[in-house]
Amino acid sequence: MIGNDIIDLRLTSGNNNWKRKGYLNKIFCEEEQDHILNSKDPELSVWLLWAMKESAYKAHQRRFDLPRRFNPKAFRCEIIEDKSTTIFGKVRIDTNSYHTKASISNEYIYCFATLNSSTNFVQKIYFEPTDLKLSLINAVSQLQNLPENKIFLKKSAQFIPYLNFENQKLFCNFSLTHHGNFSAIIVELRN
């Protein structure tokens, strides 16, 4: 299972909402709040942990076909290795845990989460407005050798996107994300 999240830092910078009284406490547990407030760049840490939680949420929701919940605090982040522009982490929810890898540039944070650290995938990050639906269909048609014009993107009753081919649900785990000018797709490869 897989999930991803992108944050356009040009939209979040100068937005001080996270400093509002009570804001951090709605999303982050005490340890996470300590980590944020003690980090070199608290604002960047807020959005890094947020992207970790979002991507893990997507992987978790897809894995169990869960109804939507706005429960960011239930997802607990741990930074495993911080190489400044690449950050490996773990996100736990109940007894489940997901591996995350985040890339940070001056303009964006991109993070994806997988159930297994050995998961193979293809992903594309777009730096200008893109038709993500078409990009996804194009990528999957190439991977599975299917005609592009017969693949359709749908949403389940739980609002989880899936792909249909000739009225059958395609066995294909993927995730889409979009924020501001940036967007990305990630597609899990069958081993």
Next chain:
Amino acid sequence: MPEKEILEKLKAIVTPYVQNKEGLENFDEKTDFLNDLKINSANLVDVVLDVEDEFNIEIDTESMNGMLTAGDAKNIILKKMI
């Protein structure tokens, strides 16, 4: 407070965060914050905090987890204001 008034106040609260303004035209209990209004999930926290301030209530984690539509928010407010 009449339910209609609660919904009107909710509409005013969410408006600054709405990315799909058309979604506001038929604002009612079924209006979905994420799907219909395209509110960014990070801004959903702002909505929760604004609702707390406006109605002078505290929205606990469990209630927040289920606050996805205007109707969900209205029911939480009604329950907490008693």
